[in-house]
Amino acid sequence: DVKVTQSSRYLVKRTGEKVFLECVQDMDHENMFWYRQDPGLGLRLIYFSYDVKMKEKGDIPEGYSVSREKKERFSLILESASTNQTSMYLCAMGGSGSTTDTQYFGPGTRLTVL
């Protein structure tokens, strides 16, 4: 079974805090993705990585950064959390490069910024 794990299911942080969300996959896929999901807006891609230390901006990268030091881990960083970053964050993995491969999702982290 494909497994993507995320470090926390629920997280509450204060405005201005630095927040780390971690994602770990067990399938040796090169591609990993971070999305946020908001009511009425659907899933939006924040950043993705196609190899260790490689990253590309998605549709809404502002206010976020990422880190991929090892193939199986992909971290999303909120440098200074703001209330408009309250959302459901979803990590996914799948395929390599530009292949047509299914993306498999983790359980999600519900982040609340107060």
Next chain:
Amino acid sequence: EDQVTQSPEALRLQEGESSSLNCSYTVSGLRGLFWYRQDPGKGPEFLFTLYSAGEEKEKERLKATLTKKESFLHITAPKPEDSATYLCAVQGGSGYSTLTFGKGTMLLVSP
């Protein structure tokens, strides 16, 4: 720019009442169309991948079909446990294997 529109936004069915969900898309060079199921508070769960017009895939009470402009998810004799949000996504022909998602159809099946 790839676009995905799902309809209806919400659908309420009685148990056993078959229906279809629609996913219309515009994409330059479709590489794949994906269907996911998402339960409240959880991550999307993969259902199907369709690659070319005319293709069909089935899983239990669900059947996905694909044309050049849209995909349908047919639900036959649904049960309450089929209640969920169903998401459609496309992968276009250029660049990396990123997906563009629709906003989903929320399905509620009443006993």
